[in-house]
Amino acid sequence: MEWxxxxxxxxxxxxxxxxxxxxxxxxxxxxxxxxYHYQRxxxxxxxxxxxxxxxxxxxxxxxxxxxxxxxxxxxxxxxxGYNSPTAFNRAFQSVHGIAPSxxxxxxxxxxxxxxxxxxxxxxGVEEMNYRIEKKEAFRIVGLSAPMKNNxxxxxxxxxxxxxxxxxxxFIPKLASMMNTSIMxxxxxxxxxxxxxxxxFISVATSLPAEAPLEEYTVPAYTWAIFSGEGACPQAxxxxxxxxxxxxLPTSGYEYDNGPDIEVYLEPDPSKARFEVWIPVVRAxxxxxx
Numbered sequence: 001m002e003w004x005x006x007x008x009x010x011x012x013x014x015x016x017x018x019x020x021x022x023x024x025x026x027x028x029x030x031x032x033x034x035x036y037h038y039q040r041x042x043x044x045x046x047x048x049x050x051x052x053x054x055x056x057x058x059x060x061x062x063x064x065x066x067x068x069x070x071x072x073x074x075x076x077x078x079x080x081g082y083n084s085p086t087a088f089n090r091a092f093q094s095v096h097g098i099a100p101s102x103x104x105x106x107x108x109x110x111x112x113x114x115x116x117x118x119x120x121x122x123x124g125v126e127e128m129n130y131r132i133e134k135k136e137a138f139r140i141v142g143l144s145a146p147m148k149n150n151x152x153x154x155x156x157x158x159x160x161x162x163x164x165x166x167x168x169x170f171i172p173k174l175a176s177m178m179n180t181s182i183m184x185x186x187x188x189x190x191x192x193x194x195x196x197x198x199x200f201i202s203v204a205t206s207l208p209a210e211a212p213l214e215e216y217t218v219p220a221y222t223w224a225i226f227s228g229e230g231a232c233p234q235a236x237x238x239x240x241x242x243x244x245x246x247x248l249p250t251s252g253y254e255y256d257n258g259p260d261i262e263v264y265l266e267p268d269p270s271k272a273r274f275e276v277w278i279p280v281v282r283a284x285x286x287x288x289x
Contacts, residue, residue, distance in 0.1 A: 002284060003254050006031045007041065007118050015115050018058055019079050024050065024149065025193065036191035037255040039151040044244040045118055049152040056113035059095040062088075063110040066103040073100050128247055130226045132280070137220045140186060141177060141209040142202025143170055144216070147189070149197060158187075158199050159233075165201045170213075180204040184275070187262035190216060221258045221279040224251070232272040236262060239276055253280040 010030040014022060027050075028038035042050045058080045065071055077088030092100045096110045103110060145161040147154045165171055174185060182204035191197040200216055209215040224247075228239040240260075248254070258279030266273035 003031070003033075004118050004249060007045075010038070011115065011117060014054065014057070018054075018061060021081060022054065028193070033255050034191070034193050034257045035149065036151065036189070036193075036197065037257075040240075040260075041244050041255070043151070044241045046116060051150060051152050053113075053116070055091055056095055057115065059092050060111070060113045062092065062100070063096060063103055063112075066100055067110075076100070126242075128226060128242060130224055130247070132222065132224055134222045135182075135220060137217055138180065138182060138204050139206065139215060139217050140188060140200060140202040141205050141207065141213050141215050142174060142186070142188075142200045143212065144198045144200045144202075144214055147191065147197040147199050154199070161199060161201060162187075170201070174201070174203045174213075177205045177207045178203045179206055182263075184263040184265045187264070188216070188218065189260045190218075191259065192257065218259060218261070221256055222281065223261075223277045224253060224280045226276045226278075227274070228276070229266075229271070229273045232264075232269045232274070235272065236274055236276065239274075243276060243278060251280075252283050254283050255279065256281040 010027040013027065013030055024035045024039065028035040031038050031041075033041070039050050042053070046053060048056075062076055062080060065076060066073075073088065074085050077083075077085050080088065082088035082091065089099055092098075095113075096103075098108060098110070102108055143161060143165055145157055147157055165174075171185060178184075184203075186200070186202045186204065188200040188202055189197075190200065198216070202216070224243075226239060226243055226247075228235060230236075230238075256279035260279075261277040263275040263277065264272060265275065
């Protein structure tokens with residue numbers, strides 16, 4: 001499980017640079033994966049987004065500094081990357097529930113959030129159905145929306161795009177365009193480092209893309225394909241969490257630098273049948289099949 005060790009190395013880097021600008025790309029490079037997959041793995045394993053973890057750690061240390069030194073609040077704000085005392089005050093209160101100026105008063109209560117480390121315990125309570133498939137590059141056509149490089153900011157972008165697709169009748173239009181062996185409505189997260197991140201609601205097709213639809217070619221990859229069913233988005237999010245926390249650590253595979261794909265075979269959100277495709281590569285130290 002070398003990738004867990006690499007994730008922990010990225011956590012050590014965070015601790016050493018809390019008073020500096022921490023670039024997600026640097027953390028991903030330490031973990032040997034894309035910044036998109038780094039953020040997804042972090043959120044699923046830690047249970048909170050990376051940005052929130054950074055906020056909690058910085059504000060935990062800031063509270064200690066306020067208690068144990070005479071540092072000015074404005075200097076503390078600048079130290080932890082806030083351009084104004086107001087922004088720092090807002091972040092501090094979101095973590096501790098009190099203003100920084102109140103910390104030095106007798107009896108003030110603050111919170112501490114210790115640094116975390118990742119350790120995977122595989123429970124194996126429920127079975128997971130998956131297959132490994134190599135696929136050549138294939139073309140998709142669909143609606144797209146640009147995504148932010150901080151995945152926490154995308155929590156509203158993707159649902160809004162699905163809402164637009166449903167309200168404006170694009171789902172049946174796309175379904176009518178399917179003419180390849182890859183069936184289903186595809187949710188494709190095309191998030192590559194050094195490129196504009198995009199999310200597509202799409203289908204695999206050879207038909208032309210008429211505005212506002214656009215085309216995109218999914219590169220060739222080896223995919224780990226998991227099947228599931230249930231009410232969405234909860235059911236598919238739970239499957240994605242289990243893939244990262246239960247399957248990936250002992251699979252002999254790691255994330256490849258490719259898009260994640262959600263395949264909706266029955267798009268009714270109350271009783272969806274779906275697949276989750278993740279691009280994988282054989283783990284460097286594994287001979288697993």
